[in-house]
Amino acid sequence: MASSKPKHVEKSYLIRELAEEFNVTTRTLRFYEEKGLLKPSRIGATRVYSAADRTRLKLILRGKRLGLSLDESAEIILMYDPVGTNSKQILTLIxxxxxxRLQLEKQKQDLEQTLEDLQRAEQRCVESLKHIH
Amino acid sequence: MASSKPKHVEKSYLIRELAEEFNVTTRTLRFYEEKGLLKPSRIGATRVYSAADRTRLKLILRGKRLGLSLDESAEIILMYDPVGTNSKQILTLIxxxxxxRLQLEKQKQDLEQTLEDLQRAEQRCVESLKHIH
DNA sequence: CCACAAGTTGACGTTAACGTAAACGTAATT
DNA sequence: AATTACGTTTACGTTAACGTCAACTTGTGG
Structure with a gap:
């Protein structure tokens, strides 16, 4: 057995692969990199994205669906990583x-309210249909 | 009793009043009007906003907090009003x-996921604080 | 009457989040 | 060697959602 045994080879992705999987353009991925949201390594000049990059992209896109800006998503992503090691930094992070979380809870209430409103609107539509007959 | 008795005088608002109440600028209110989201009446040239305008503004701002665009909020607002009267229009509206609603349900799931993530992140922070002692 | 506050309509500036295009390198295929 | 299919950087264009003037009119108190 001359070859070493890599226990767990981390998956990596080319820009095109990630772009297609998440339905964004390659331009977008480069843009996120410019903004410091992704840090793919390079083979030569070609970007190689790690599983961590993929996860962060996922978080960014989820943030977008929530109406967060890229900067806001960046903040949240930093919260997931253990960035500071001393007590003060950790307290700040908390x-x-x-x-x-408070902001998102508020947003959740707005969302639930809107859903209720829409449900009532739909209900009224159905009612008015009945009366038209 | 010479005076007539108005049973229910609808409240109305000047641009400044609404702006202050909702913490937006007057420029913003005029902008929403340009986009057709608000239709204040006029006394001379001065805008007078009705209770309905106020409600619509509320909806617009709630939409914003949800990350909706103005156009999307406009759509939703139209859904609340009974715009079309024939069956086909109503079915389209439904x-x-x-x-x-589907879109917002999806968003709600993203939101709940993010809240869970944040909760775990916070938990980890608290833990690491304990270990620092 | 006159200042001053608050209203109005343009018109141009700004930021975020990409899109689009030019001009080029590299690797495999024909 | 030339085409095709990717990748790269650099730079300018675009849209949404306002901000920021400038230049005006209108209403009110001193």
Whole structure:
């Protein structure tokens, strides 16, 4: 057995692969990189995205669906990583996390309210259909 | 009793009042009007906003907090009003409402997922604080 | 009457989040 | 060698959602 045994080869992706999987353009991925949201490694000049990059992209896109800006998503992503190691930094981070959670809770209430409104609107439509007969 | 008795005088608002109440600029209110989202009446040249305008503004802003574009909010607002009166229009509207509801349900799931993630992140922070002691 | 506040309509500036195009390198296929 | 299919960087264009003037009119108190 001359070859070494890599226990767990991390999956990596080319820009085109990620782009297609998540239905974004390659331009978008490069743009996210410019903004510091993704840090693919390189083979020569070609970008190679790690599983971590993929996850972060997922988070960015989820953020977008929530109406967050890229900067906001960036903040959240930083919250997931253990960035600071001393107590003060961690306390600051906890604060930031709680802030974001409050904001999202508020958003959730707006969302639920809107859903209720839409349900009532639909109900009224159905009713008015009945009366037209 | 010479004076007539108005049973229910609808409240009306000046641009400044609405702006302050909702913490937007007057420029914003005029902008929404340009886009057809608000239709204040006029006394001379001065805009006078009705209670209905106020409600619509509320909906627009709630939409914004959800990350909706103005156009999307406009759509939703139209859904609340009974715009079309014949069966076909109503059926079309019901479809649109259901579409929007599906979209928002999806968004709600993203939101709940993110909230869970943040909760775990916070938990990890607290843990690492314990270990630092 | 006159200042001053608050209203109005343009018209141009700004930021975010990409799109689009030019001009080029590289690797495999024909 | 030439075409095709990717990749790269650099740079300018675009849309949404306002901000920021400038230049005006209108209403009110001193």
């Amino acid at each position: 604060d930031a996390i709680q802030d974001k | 479809d649109a409402i259901q579409d929007k």
